[in-house]
Amino acid sequence: MNTILIDGNSLTLKALALIARDNYKVELANEAKKKVEKSRAIVDDIVENEKTIYGITTGFGKFANVSISKEDCKTLQRNLIISHACGTGNNLPTESVRAIMLLRANALSKGFSGIRLSTLETLIEMLNKGVHPIIPEKGSLGASGDLAPLAHMVLPMIGEGEAEYKGEVMPGKKAMELAGISLVELVAKEGLALINGTQVMTGVGALTVYDAIELLKVSDIAAALSLEALTGITDAFDNRLDMLRPHQGQINTSKNILSLVNGSNLTTRQGELRVQDAYALRCIPQVHGASKDAINYVKERVEIEINSVTDNPIVLENGDVISGGNFHGQPMALSFDFLGIALSEIANISERRLERLVNGQLSNGLPAFLTEQGGLNSGFMITQYAAASLVSENKVLAHPASVDSIPSSANQEDHVSMGTIAARKARQILENAKRVLATELMAACQAVDFREGAKLGEGTSIAYKTIREKVDYIKEDKVMYKELDKVTDMITSGEIVKNVESDEKVNIII
Known part of the structure; x- marks a missing residue:
């Protein structure tokens, strides 16, 4: 059985993807169990002695000054969940x-x-048995954590809300019963412990980062194929230039491109056909490289966040309970805005290369719109339109969410991050960028077929063959979205990158 141990300190992006997508099981480390129980004992003491501590024996937000009796603690926690579950979308x-x-x-x-071990184990059991709460995507301000969506996550645990179980959406209580999981009666601090955190923005954003790393590899493959199809000049990827401006992403991109096109008879040297290429080819290292550096920065932030304590108040080991701001999503909000911008630029330059491939005045001898009988056939004409629309949409989506804030809870919570919006936008930008790159890949393969006697590079030849296994040369107009869907699916599955990287001579570095 594929099982991953969690302890709060060592979770990786790869492990997260395996659990989220491949249904790997989760097990709680023994040392973590001891820490959870110790923390809970501190909360129990607070309740028993009726000490005034935020969120344990008081109300929430603006109601922080309202004391709650020991007898009402359970009601307080249940009310917290059902009142906060007001997401939409x-x-x-x-x-x-x-x-x-x-x-x-x-x-x-x-x-x-301060949560009970049994409550935490119920959440893990739901994950392992496939009881997936229905969580609307909208409704979080990204400070005081992702309160509304996380409340929806908790609803099935207390017999409320809805959940997906074995592919069917049903009442949360029924899903728990069918899976053989006991319901939870929340006690002091537990409701707050479950919903006061940044896990919605971080969950959505972390998977996007994971996919973005792979998409950047695809972007270099697409760029290399276009470089060959357009008889591009390789001098611009000379390592001596990169070392004069040694951003790591730029250095890595140049290495990738030269590795991919190594052995090609389509690329040229400076002065052979022309002195220099347009920016969309010549500046691939600078543009792709900047996005790589940005995404590697975001990856570092995410790896910190997925192993952090982000709720409030926080129960320290010595018994102190401190009300702070670790729930505030600003570190993730800025990071996911940056992620969206970086991915937008990958799509931007990809669409410009696509335009050069289909434009007979810019393609260095290729037929207009990559079709044999232009006029009767439109060829790849409208694929560029569709790509341009996605690029334009990305420009709107790339507007940062993190610069906005709306006061909440009667101005007690007067600055919020909007980080969950940033994460969702970054995800949509990634999907749009993926389609643009799929279009460039398909057009570049079509363009290569017009180059008589073409010999592709060590890496690009593998990418070309992989795509041609499912998408044929287009001699006459056909339903294009179906072909584009095939290439998009190949990007999503990782098939193209995996095949290219199977060649020991090709190493795509991010």
């Missing part, structure tokens, strides 16, 4: 819900949240 996909559940469990396993 489309439901988050199952993989995002699983990532959210995992990240909340991992944060709680650090032992600073």
Whole structure:
């Protein structure tokens, strides 16, 4: 059985993806169990002695000054969940819900949240048995954590809300019963411990980062194929230039391109056909490289966040309970805005290369719109339109969410991050960028077929063959979206990158 141990400190992006997408099981480390129990004992003492501590024996937000009796603590926690579950919009996909559940469990396993071990184990059991709460995607301000969506995550645990179980959406209580999982009666601090965190924005954003790393590899493959199809000049990728401006992403991109096109008879040298190429070819290292550096930065932030304590108040090991701001999503909000911008630029330059491929005045001898009988056939004409529309949409989506803030809870919570919006936008930008790159890949393969006697490079030849196994040369007009769907699916599955990297001579570095 594929099982991953969690302890709050060592979760990786790869492990998160395996649990979210491949249904790997989760097990709580023994040391984590001890820490959770120790933290809970501190909360029990607070309740028993009726000490005034925010969120344990007081109300929430603006009601922080309202004392709650020991007898009312259970009611307080249940009311917190049912009142805060007011999300709206489309439901988050199952993989995002699983990532959210995992990240909340991992944060709680650090032992600073005061939750009972049995409650944490119920959340893990739901994850392992495939009880996936229905979580609407909208409704979080990204400070005081992702309160509304995380409340939806908790609803099935208390017999409320809805959940997906074995592919069917049903009442949460029924899903728990069918899976053989006991319902939870929340006690002091537990409701707050479950919903006061950044796990929705981080779950959605972390999967996007994971996919973005792979998409950047695809972007170099697409660029290399276009470089060959357009008889591009390789001098611009000379390592001596990169070392004069040694950004790592730029250095890596140049290495990737030269490795991919090595052995090609389509690329040229400076002065052979022309002195220099347009920016969309010549500046691939600078543009792709900048996005790589940005995404590697975001990856570092995410790896910190997925192993952090992000709720409030925090129960320290010495018994101190401190009300702070670790729930505030600003570190993720800025990071996911940056992620969206970086991915937008990858799509931007890809669409410009696509335009050069289909434009007979810019393609260095290729037929207009990559079709044999232009006029009777439109060829790839409208594929560029569709790509341009996605690029334009990305420009709107790339507007940062993190610069906005709306006061809430009667101005007690007067600055919020909007980080969950940033994460969702970055995800949509990634999907749009993926389609643009699929279009460039398909057009570049079509263009190569017009180059008589073409010999592709060591890496690009593998990419070309991989695509041609499912998408044929287009001699006459056909329903294009179906062909584009095939290439898009190949990017999503990782098939193109995997095949290219199977060649020991080709190493794509991010």
